[in-house]
Amino acid sequence: MHVDKDLVAASATPLVLAILAEGENYGYAILKRVRALSAGELEWTDGMLYPLLHRLGRLGYVTTEWRTSPEGRRRKYYAITDEGRAALADQQRQWLAVTRALNDVWPGAMLTAFGEA
C-alpha cells in the first residue's frame, strides 16, 4: 500500500514527537523506528527528517545535543521538552478527532483496520 504524500507529511510531526516522547534519540534511529512502526508503509525521504527536526528545535519542542557516538562520530541527539509534550498532546487530540470522524462514516473499514493491528 502506498500512503499519500500529504498524509505522510501531516503525520510526520506527531510521529517524531511521539518517538522522542519514548526517550531521546538521533536521526537515523528515529527513521528506523518510523519504518518499524508503520511496517514500511510510510515512505520517508531520509534527508527530510532533518529539516523537520530543526523546525521542532526552533519551536522549542525538542532540545539538541552533540555527542560522540560509539563509533566515534559526532552525533546529534534530540530530546523532547515539556512544550513538545504539550504539542504532542494537542496533535493527538486532533488525530483522534479525525480518526473518530472517519470511523463513523466507514464503520466496517476502520474496525477491520484496527482489528488487524
Place this chain on the structure above:
Amino acid sequence: MESLEARIAEWRAYVGGAPGVNGHDLDELEDHLRHQITELSAAGLTADEGFLIAVKRLGDVDGLSREFAREHSGRLWKQLLQGGEDEPARASSDWVETLAFAAAAAVAVQIARLAADAPDEEPNWLVRNISLFVLPFLAAFFARRRQLDVRGWLLTAIPFALAALAVNLYPWGADSSTEMLAALHLPVVLWFAVAYPYMGGTLLSHERRMDFVRFTGEWFIYYVLIALGGGVLMGLTAAILEPTGADVDQIAAWVVPSGAAGAVIVAAWLVEAKQRVVENMAPVLTMLFTPLFAVMLAGAAVVYAATGLGDAFDRDLVGVFDALLVVVLALVLYGMSARDPSTSPDWMDRIQLVAVVSALVLDVMVLGTMVARIGDLGFSPNRTAALGLNLVLLVNLAGAAWLSARFLMRRSTLHRLERWQTTYLPVFALWAATVVVMLPLLFSFD
C-alpha cells in the same frame, strides 16, 4: 574502504556546495549516511552498493537544500538564488532595471534641488521631503521585483502619499521644532513602508520581518562601503581637476546628491544579488562590534550610575544617548537575524545580554532625568519625542533582556526572543509615524 571514504568526502563537498546546507547539517547527514551504509553492508551489500542506496534514500540535493533553506529562513535567500520554485531565476537584465531605478531616484533628487535653488538655498521643504524623493523608488523597485499585483502596488503607495500630504500640507510655524522632528522621523517611517513591498506584500510573517531586519543591516553595510568608495573617487577627482581650474565644489554639489540617492537602490540590489559576499562579512562585523559596544555601554552605565546624570545632562546629550541606544538595538537585532537559530547559547549571547542590560540601565537613567525635566519645564515637542522614543526603547530592551536571560538559562528558546523582536517592530514604525503626523497637531506646528 579507501574508496568509500573518498566517495563520502566527494558527497560531502557536493551537498555542502548546495545552498541552505551548513556544516552542522552536513555532519548530521554524514552520520546518517554512514549508519545506513554500515547497516546495508551487514546485510551483505558491498560498501559501494551501500553508499549508492544510502545516498539515494537521503533524497535529491535540490529538494533537501530547499527544505533546509525553508526551515532556516536566514538561509532562505539561498533558495531564491538557486531559483526555488516560488521565484524565477533572474537574468542579467537585473542590472539594467536596478540602474534605471537608481537613475530615476538621482534625477528626482536633482529636480528637487533645482526647484529649491540648491545648493545656495536649502529651504525647509527640501529637508522635509528629501526621503520622499528617494525611498518611493526603492519601494517601487521591490514591488516590481516581488511582482506585486495592483492591490499590492496601491497599498505600497498609500503610506508614501499620506506622508507626502502630511509634511507638505501642515502649516509649519517659523523655526518649528515639530517640523525638524518630522523631517528626522520621516525617513524611518518610509523605511518601514518599504518593508511592505520588500516582504512581498505580507506584513504578518515573522520570518519575513526578520528577513527585513537582516536586509536593513546588510543594506547599511553596502551603503557605507559605496559611500566610502564614492568619497575616495570624489577626492581623487577633485585632486585631478583642481589644476585645470574646474569648479570642483560645483561638480561635487551635483554628483554627491545623485550618487547618494542612486546608491540607496544599488545597495538594495547588491544585498539581494550579492548576498554571499555580505553574509561572510556581516557576522564578523557584528561579532567585532557587539563586544566593543557592550564594554563601552557597561562602562558608561557604571560611570553614570556612580556620578548620576546630573547637570551635564542637556538636550545634546539626550540625542547622543538615544543614538547610542538605537545603534545597540540595531546591532542586537541584526546579530540575532544573522545568528544560526539551531545552536545553543554561546558567549556571544552573554555579551549581547550585557549590552542589552547596560543599555537598559542607561535608558532608565535617561528617562528619570527626562521626566524630571518635563516636571520642571513642561512638555515641549523635543522632550515629548525623546520621552516617547526612550519609553519605546525601554519596553523593547526590558523584554529582550528578560527573554535572552531565560534563553541563556535554557528556560526559553531563541525563537521566543526573535518573536518578541519581530512582534515589536511595528511599534517603532508607529511611534515614528506618530511623531511625523500627530506631534505637529498636538503642539500646533510649533
